[in-house]
Amino acid sequence: MTSSGNSNPCPIFEGLSLEEPSVLTISFASDPKASLGVQLANHDNGLTNEMFLPGYASVGRVLDGKDTLANRAGVEVGDYIVAVNGEGFRRFPPDFQDEYLKNVTGGMDMINLSESSNRSNDDGATDDNSTEEERQQKIKLKGRVVTGKGGEVYDKLLGKIREVKTEQDPANPLAISMERYMWDSRVHSWSRFLSARNGNVPQAMTMIQAHERWRTEYFPIDLTEPSLQELLRVHAVSEIDIRSKEGDGDANDNVPVVYIDFAKLQGMGVDSDSLSRDVVRAFVVYTETILSKSPDPRGPKTSQFVDLTGVSIKQGLQPGALKRLYATFEPNYPETLHRMVLYPVPRIMVRAVNAMLGFVNEHTRKKFVITDDLQVVCKELGWNLKEIETCGSVNGYMRKHLKHGLSFVFD
16 A cells, blocks of 8 residues: 555555556457557567567557547556467466456456356356366466567467457457556566666666565655654655646656755755655655656656755755665666756856766766756756746745645654
């Protein structure tokens, strides 16, 4: 359970990602001629970043149109096709049994692919008259692993879909089985870790295993600890999410932002070990919250904004807190940073601040923006300059667009 902005927030924050998927089946029984309404992505290219993908095709885009099968069934970007009419098209055997997974398409038996067979008797047996042996055979067929040379399996998958759809057999309507994985499951995160280690598989494997251990040890976070509560209450670390509005920048840049009020942190004693620990925990809470809401779990993104208003760069900016944040973010959330903006930094001090940030690797440094120009900030983060001016400050803008507000605060 987590606190997520609802009316009954939970004081214990779990990490917002799991390895096990949810499952869904798209049935064409009611409309055999219908289009699924998606654009598929081909994952049968023999690439190392595909090695943890369960299938050879995923939903790359859900097409517009409220009445498509995809929209009616709740299909989302990143859903993987793993079987067609009960015949598996998997890269490797399933790690979890369907019966123990969340069924997104309620009322559908994931094995028998029918609505009526989802009803169970008192002893848990379904009413489809299948023997246990027959059911196990169906489970085995659905979990079938298919291999082939580059592109062959993807072509066979599409061929099977066309074949069943062309037959339009009322007794055997097209049914596409899919699996949905969360943003930080290995299915989606492997390509990020691989990219962070420049395609070096052993190094990427070491990195992702260390991250998985970190998740196990770091969570849950007790949000009720007094020092953490105070930090959250004053919004020293918070979230700005204006994706639904058009800013002055590119709409594609308009990703949610973790906002850090450095002046408040300084006033609270940011360099103390206890406060630094709370800052990192608050940072993780908001980072997890933002990334879990990404419209595309294959490439979740967040930005970070360090508000230096009222901070003496020459005398007061100590990199210790930023070092601690980086030490958590870099190994555990690779390739999720869109922009890191530090504002306002006088031009004469940009070189000095860059020197302070020497602990940041070169790849990540390219995503840093150090400026005293609010127009540059708005361009990089997709914020609305006129609205910020109306609010009187970036801090006022943050408060206007504050997400979760006090939902992480418990009296």
